[in-house]
Amino acid sequence: MTDIRKNDAVPVTRDLLRGMPLPHPGEEADKDGRGRVLVIGGSVEVPGALLLAGTAALRAGAGKLQMATCRSVAPHLGLAVPEALVLGLRETAEGGIAADCVDMLCGRASRCDAVLIGPGMMDKQAVADLTAALVAGLDGEGGPALVIDAEALMGLNGANEALCRRGGRTIITPHAGEMAGLSGISREEVEADPPAAARHVAELHRVIVVLKGACTHIVTPDGRMWAYDGGNVGLATSGSGDTLAGVIAGLAARGADPAQAAIWGVHLHGEAGNRLARRGPLGFLARELLAQVPEIMAELSA
Template sequence: MRRAHTVEQVRAAEAELMAKLPAGTLMDRAATGLAVAISNFLGCTYGARVVLLAGSGDNGGDALYAGAKLARRGAQVTAVLLSEKYHQEGLEALLAAGGRVASDNGEGEPGFERVIVGADVVVDGIVGIGGRPGLRGRASALARATEEHGVPIVAVDMPSGVDVDTGETPAEYVKAALTVTFGTHKICHLIDPAAEACGPVHLVDIGLDLPPAAVESLQTADVRNLYPTPTGESDKYSRGVLGLMAGSAQYPGAAVIATSGALAGPIGMLRYVGPDAVAAAVRAEHPEVVAGEGRVQAWAIGSGLGDELDQGKVKELLDAEEPVLLDADGLKALDDAGDHVGVLITPHAGELARLLGVERSVVEAERLEHARRAAERFDVTVLLKGSTTVIAAPDGRVRVNTNAGAWLATAGAGDVLAGLCGALLAAGLNPFDAASVGAYLHAAAANLASNGGPITAMQVAAHVAEATRQVLLEE
């Protein structure tokens, strides 16, 4: 499990550990890990030109101490001090190791910019995890110059300017080629748009004793442990029966695609409930599907229903005991009255914006905030689709899925996901786990299908079984 903690949690853990260690030990651990990561990023330290953008906080100190370690290995290290309150001991260590401090020579920002031109890497130690979002003054100018000259940036803890606890980017921020963080991941490492600005994230263990995480991200072993595999005593009913209401005369393909996603999951049987013509199309592709209502363990409702949505029927199912997944047009039946603990909704940003009465751009900019808000307001588990999938439970728990590739953004992919998550509900997973496992396998299947190129939704569905097999058999 990849776990991300809040700034408050990290600071408390750091304070507790520092009280037990000699002064400077924690910063030395962080600086050593940072220097090793920068060296590995460069490939060769000797003769490399390294520029440190050092602010007033501990991240600036980490950068200066790491610069000293790189200078002792033969790197040409230059520090640009962005505050008069720089880390004095860190600067002394850098100068003693042969590093130097840049001077503008009376030329202002252009003088500092020349230090960046031709550098092999710029180290972003501008602000720490407690800094306000956005870049200001000289830091802003130098960050822009670094990007303009194509010099890669290694960020200390997080790209300066992002909001650490939300993943939001409300103002100018650094775009890193690598982020080196300490003790634990922070929320900004997992949630877009900030996660995209981090690049790959390298975690350095500095010995923190941390509380339960604010945000989690499942890894392969977690998915394997949660997946509902059958036993020797299982039959098609005990494995789970899913009821699917999807597709319409206008969108018959949605039913076929959602069915394909569901049948790639762990269920023993699928019942399709819908127009006869659509049922015929479903059974032509999947003859094992049973058409018509009957006993089910869960429902998946909404993909491609269009104007044929029967809101009264859906509201009736929402009040029943079986868990329900609502996707696409099915979301129109959701209201904020009643007990919806067994309900999973799978909106994209536009659909969630309509539910909450806000603009789509607001949801896209504040994905964590609005997923949590919807989960609390409607008493449901929310799977907010996007470049990083945010899954929020009504009790406040949050997971993020980060293994999706860009090619997964294709028509019908959401129908596959709805069918797959519905199957996991029918097989016995709770909505939070069903959403988490479904999102992971959906993305893994897309990566297999894509192999770096374009894909269709049906290709994604066709690779879910192989992605699941790889997860279950990986040691």
């Protein structure tokens, strides 16, 4: 991957991606050869976020999908996503996943190539506890790539040592408000200098930061940075972030290194939005992004 000066941001373009091709499993590969991904999330109030994220992981090329969510909504997700194995977990009174499910989740996660946690999770304290425990349970440089999104991001400040020991195999996908919570500054300060905020958190936690916005910045723990500003305002819609996180997790599951998965995921998500925007810049749905992803990948890989 291109080595750059720390103060430079490399534009994410089609030519850049063609120079960092995604791993291809080959025609003889089976489902396991294409990678196994576990998506943890959802709640009684927002079960559909997990559907979006899990389907996105498959659209990005992962071979096997497992989804873990609240017990009361698991059967419905199993019917909605027949391609997935769906785990029903004990839920809190607030309709979230109970933090004491972490041992079972760590066991599952250790047998996967990538894990995503966060989409659709609502019980703030339970999410924070579960995320911190999951990071600790996946400690060290081995094990799956870990993607952390949405409410789960708020569990990271208590997991710094474990994150650092993961050796840069964690990807976080905050927007400006979530980045403010992680970095201890105001949203206005984040928006005034997104690269600085992203670089600070990437170095502090030894994670790859995907700071979402009109221009999305991808920053590694060693200060390398890429920027993508080719999307459109239609992507600012409910569920869009869930699809992005799922695409990144799917790419990581099939063997892309974490920075590569983040860069490709941001571009695929943005370009999917651009194709839908040809019918009009507003009004397309996050679920419609998913069907665009395989064709864009194929074009870039040709």
